Amino acid sequence: MAAISREEVAHLARLSRLAVTEQELDQFAGQLDVILQSVARIGDVAADDIPPTSHSVPLTNIYRDDVVTPCLTQEEALSGAPDSAEGRFRVPRILDEED
Amino acid sequence: MTTTALPTYEDAIAHYEPVIGLETHVELGTNTKMFCGCPTEFGAEPNTQVCPVCLGLPGALPVANRAAIEATIRIGLALNCDIAPWCRMARKNYFYPDMPKNFQTSQYDEPLCVDGYVDVQIDGETFRVEIERVHLEEDTGKSLHVGGATGRIHGATESLVDYNRAGIPLVEIVTKPVPGLGARAPEVAKAYVTELRDIIRSLDVSDVRMEQGSMRCDVNTSLNRPGDEWGTRTETKNVNSLRSVERAVRSEIIRQAGLLTGGTRIFQETRHFQETTGDTRPGRSKETATDYRYFPEPDLVPIAPDTAWVAELKAALPELPSVKRARLAEEWGISALDMQSVANAGAIELIEETIAAGTSAAGARKWWMGELARRANESGVELAAVGVTPAQVAQLQGLVDEGKLNDKLARQVLEGVVAGEGDPAAVIEARGLGVVSDTGALTAAVDEAIAANPDIAAKIRDGKVAAAGALVGAVMKTTRGQADAKTVRELILARLS
Amino acid sequence: MTDVTRMTAAQVAGLISSGDASAVEVATAHLDRIAAVDERVHAFLHVDRDGALAAARAVDEKRAQGEELGPLAGVPVAVKDVIATRGIPTTAASKILEGWKPPYDATVVERLRAAGTVMLGKTNMDEFAMGSSTEYSAYGPTNNPWDLGRIPGGSGGGSAASLAAYEAPLAIGTDTGGSIRQPGAVTGTVGAKPTYGGTSRYGLIAFSSSLDTPGPCARNVEDAALLHSVIAGHDVRDSTSIPQPVPDVVAAARLGATGDLTGVKLGLVKEFAGEGAEPGVLAAFRESVEALVKLGAEVVEVSCPHFEYALPAYYLIAPSEASSNLARFDGVRYGLRVGDDGNRSLEEVMSLTRDAGFGPEVKRRIILGTYALSSGYYDAYYGQAQKVRTLITRDFTTAFESVDVLISPTTPFVAFPFGSRTSDPYQMYLADLYTIPTNLYGGPAISVPCGLSEGLPVGFQVMAPTMADDRMYRVAAALESAVGTLTPPTLEA
Incomplete structure (x- = not known):
């Protein structure tokens, strides 16, 4: 049985904001299935009572003082922007037409 | 649908x-x-x-x-x-x-x-x-x-x-x-x-x-x-x-x-x-x-x-509002229930600041919980946004206490303050709302009232002090409200004693 | 004068500090070498000739004024293109960042500049450091100087190849699952992954935040240690940076170079010394183990039972974090924007941009990571992988109770021909089989050349406990003293 369906891959691509082509979908569905089948054996490890590790460094409470540091200029901030206007980043309309 | x-x-x-x-x-x-x-x-x-x-x-x-x-x-x-x-x-x-x-x-x-x-x-x-x-x-x-x-x-x-x-x-x-x-x-x-x-x-x-x-x-x-x-x-x-x-x-x-x-x-x-x-x-x-x-x-x-x-932070917490309310209720001499109304109206700090500006607790509370609360409610804004500052309220009440305004005039002054005409003093000046404190003018009005009401004047001379109210009313009428009732009363009693 | 491009970084630094060569001469020699061979190697995505010469001049001026120079002042260094360099294109080998010039320097780059090193340019890599061959670079692969028809390893193939091609004596890489060590192994160079938190990630374009580690690449162990000591150390801008002094890795490398390992206990990872690796790789590895024994080291076999689950755990954790880290590439604040025709909505434009801007391996991993983090699958995949991470860490700590370091081959295979592992992504993933456990644990590991198999370099891996980076340098330098460094083909036309 496939670990992941083409439809699931399409849904995940949408969630990930990837406008994948039909051809990519076919390709990814097959490849991701192989990968998932291979990594699925991680479930064989008995680890119910094992605490998860999210950070490999045993650090806690790393903070900085509430002191202002220099900012970028507006020009620097916008320097990489594909489009900008009025000192702001310009983006296409946020809502789809049916909204 | x-x-x-x-x-x-x-x-x-x-x-x-x-x-x-x-x-x-x-x-x-x-x-x-x-x-x-x-x-x-x-x-x-x-x-x-x-x-x-x-x-x-x-x-x-x-x-x-x-x-x-x-x-x-x-x-x-x-x-x-x-x-x-x-x-x-x-x-x-x-x-x-x-x-x-x-x-x-x-x-x-x-x-x-x-x-x-x-x-x-x-x-x-x-x-x-x-x-x-x-x-x-x-x-x-x-x-x-x-x-x-x-x-x-x-x-x-x-x-x-x-x-x-x-x-x-x-x-x-x-x-x-x-x-x-x-x-x-x-x-x-x-x-x-x-x-x-x-x-x-x-x-x-x-x-x-x-x-x-x-x-x-x-x-x-x-x-x-x-x-x-x-x-x-x-x-x-x-x-x-x-x-x-x-x-x-x-x-x-x-x-x-x-x-x-x-x-x-x-x-x-x-x-x-x-x-x-x-x-x-x-x-x-x-x-x-x-x-x-x-x-x-x-x-x-x-x-x-x-x-x-955490314990240090807890120990260093400031007086929390509920504790503060209990303390203020005692200081202001009001019940817990009244204090709650003050709190619900968002008036605690306003009253506190008004008191700090030199007004009595009762005076401050009277304005914020009365006339100003009514106005805030009418125009659908928070009390703090009604357009009057605690300092202005204190000034207003101060003028009342000094006898320079009576309640009726004070409300008119307040209206001017709310309308953005400036501090109470400026409103009084602009609108000419000060009480008639010129004793000469008031004495004339008192004499006029005594002359016009000999019966009442006689009663007062006979010791029926309560009858003075009618003469006070007459004086207020002739001064179109711009007199301090207490002063008028004192003048009448002085004249007829 | 002898060819400075063939010298070690330590030698080059010596020439400059003694005045026998100027930093400008050294930089020029390397820039000329790049101009001569990089068309065939393609180690660099961007060569900053003007910047390099300006930095070299500054070193020469400092020397002329009698100022003290650091141990690597004037030495050229190549930097992997995943590290932000102020005003210099930084693309992570992705189309989505084509032409992006960061308004800031990574901490590692700041430290390189402060040390007076001369940055030559930015090196090629698999896109966003996802891959083991540089075949996933959006700008074409890097070719292995040992055999231009073979991969130079990845993701840091450009940094490793720049060393093997004598274009640079030093390079910076980043290691998430083996991206410094595996390219080192297949190009016959040295690559060290420091302790996670030992080098700052600030300015390193994140692939998998809990695993990414910048580190040094060089042609010999001492040079790697010198570079390590320049870039390592606490950084307040990285919350995961360890606020402790860096172990003296240079002294450890020099100690190891004396060839004495008396009293050092090596743990041979049983699970990584048998099947799965090419016979030639295993043969070179075993010979090296014998050489180490001759130097006085004691070798014991150690079992790390959970290492076999490291690869699956890694391919759940790294893509999960990547799916989140790479969400910011949306065509709003920087980089590519595709399909903004005035009609399409933001979501459409974002989706078209990301589909056009990311290559296939990046997209696969984003989708895989999105899947592994989804609410219905989190516990079975991401959550379980993090528990396995704990078990792998316990394997390491248990092993380090009885041995000083662990050893294994760096990668199961020598440099493979282009195209031989791209059709089945999982076959590519196997290249990192031996390097990944260390990343999950967070400790340091180094790959040092240990011989040839079929004429191609084989790497030897030394893994040490966290913050004991010095130990791996000592053992690696000792091995180097026994087997020598490898000399790649000259590439002369």
Whole structure:
């Protein structure tokens, strides 16, 4: 049985904001299935009572003082922007037409 | 969609029991953002309070602001919460252009503070609102919507994004669902948010201004028939004032009751409160069931507040509003119930400041809880926004105490102050409202009144002092109210003794 | 004068400090070498000739004024293109960042500049460091100087190849699952992954935040240690940076170079010394183990039972974090934007941009990570992988109770021909089989050349406990003293 369906891959691509082509979908569905089948054996490890590790460094409470540091200029901030206007980043309309 | 006739509030409450819940966001007043050293001042030129970190530039990393962690713990303590001995920040993943990283650094199943409560009093009755969690997250940027009507996102052809606000620390305070309030639900909601605001203000960690967005409130409301399970809740956003909290709950109760009675079921949805109409409208319907794919933020290490530090913060909490109210009630010589009305009207600090400006407790309270409360209510604004400062009230009452104004004139002066004509002295000057204190002019008027009312004058001469009132009235009439009644009375008695 | 491009970094630094060569001469020699061979190697995505010469001049001026120079002053260094360099294109070998010039320097780059090193340019890599061959670079692969028809390893193939091609004596890499060590192994160079938190990630374009580690690449162990000591150390801008002094890795490398390992206990990872690796790789590895024994080391076999689950755990954790880290590339604030025709919505434009801007391996991993973090699958995949991470860490700590370091081959195979592992992504993933456990644990590890198999370099891996980076340098330098460094083909036309 496939670990992941083409439809699931399409849904995940949408969630990930990837406008994948039909051809990519076919390709990814097959490849991701192989990968998932291979990594699925991680479930064989008995680890119910094992605490998860999210950070490999045993650090806690790393903070900085509430002191202002220099900012970028507006020009620097916008320097990489594909489009900008009025000192702001310009983006296409946020809502789809049916909204 | 057919329009169902809305029931009255009393009708709705007669048939359904509301359950409310509140999620309040408070922007902390730290000098710098949550994860970088950019300043947080309001109103700067767009994209001038940004750096690689809060712009989400590739490679930039967050470092948590100690002051924000401390402020959150203090809020938790003031709300009677337990402080987590160990917790982590989490990434909340979703795409939105005002989020520079397309994830929000927040907290998920490990909030910093849990299980607290806030007690609120209404008409001498105490209601306990339980706090589920208090957690820390970062604010988003702001979008300017262009091309549509009135700057709304709907119909806009493009948006312009400013990230100055992105990354400002935001504390989210979530209550447990509050059942069993009945008709009181809207008032309790408002009283809770008021109390929360006052508590946070007393901690001096935020300016908690709903109108400016530094305190934002989402209201959850559901209805069920008595004995049934809780109903489906709606979440109302865009509730931008204390008054709106009450109105939003009330209108949502009425709306939901109308639908339920008409046999329509309630959808779990986000609605927007309309300040002008006082009702709620549907928000964006799309993708309500987003999977945020939370996971522990790998770029930030766990927060493990030292117990000694927490104890220190707890010991150093300022006098909280409930304690302060009890103290002030005693100082001002009023009952707890009266004190609660003062609190509910948002008048405590106004009265305190008025007293500090030299007025008696009774005098200050009389103005804020009387004439000014009435005016605020009439024009639908918070008391603090009624257009008069405590210093002006103190000045006004001072003039009354000095006999330069009587009550009637004082109200007229106040009207001028509210209308923006300046301080009381300036209004008096401009409107010519001062009491007639020229004794010569008053004496003439008194003599005139005595001459015109010989019978009454005779009675007074015979010792019937109470009869003086009629002569005072006559004098006031001839001076068109611009005399101080007490002075007039004294003059009459002096003349006829 | 002898060809400075063939010298060690330590020798070059010596020439400059003694005045026998100017930093400008050294930089020019390397820039000329790049101009001569990089068309065939393609180690660089961007060569910053002007910047390099300016930095070299600054070193020469400092020397002329009698100022003290650091141990690597004037030495050229190549930097992997995943690290932000102020005003210099930084693309992570992705189309989505084509032409992006960061307004800031990574901490590692700041430290390189402060040390007076001369940055030559930015090196090629697999897009966003996802891959083991540089075949996933959006700008074409890097060719292995040992055989231009073979991969130079990845993701840091450009950094490793620049060393093997004598274009640079030093390079910076980043290691998430083996991206410094595996390219080192297949190009016959040295690559060290420091302790996670020992080198700052600030300015390193994140692939998998809990694993990414910048580190040094060089042609010999001492040079790697010198570079390590320049870039390592606490950084307040990285919350996961360890606030402790860096172990003296240079002294350790020099100690190891004496060829004495008396009293050092090596743990041979049983699970990584048998099947799965090419016979030639295993043969070279075993010979090296014998050489180490001759130097006085004691070798014991150690079992790390959970290492076999490291690869699956890694391919859940790294893509999950990547799916979140790479969300910011949306065509709003920087980089590519595609399809903004005035009609399409933001979501459409974002989705078109990301589909056009990311290559296939990046997209696969984003989708895989999105899947592993989804609410219905989180516990079975991401959550379980994090528990396995704990077990792998316990395997390491248990092993380090009885041995000083662990040893294994660096990668199961020598440099493979282009195209031989791209059709089945999982076959590519196997290249990192031996390097991944260390990343999950967070400790340091180094790959040092240990011989040839079929005429191609084989790497020897030394893994040490966290913050004991010095130990691996000592053992690696000792091995180097026994087997010598490898000399790649000259590439002369």
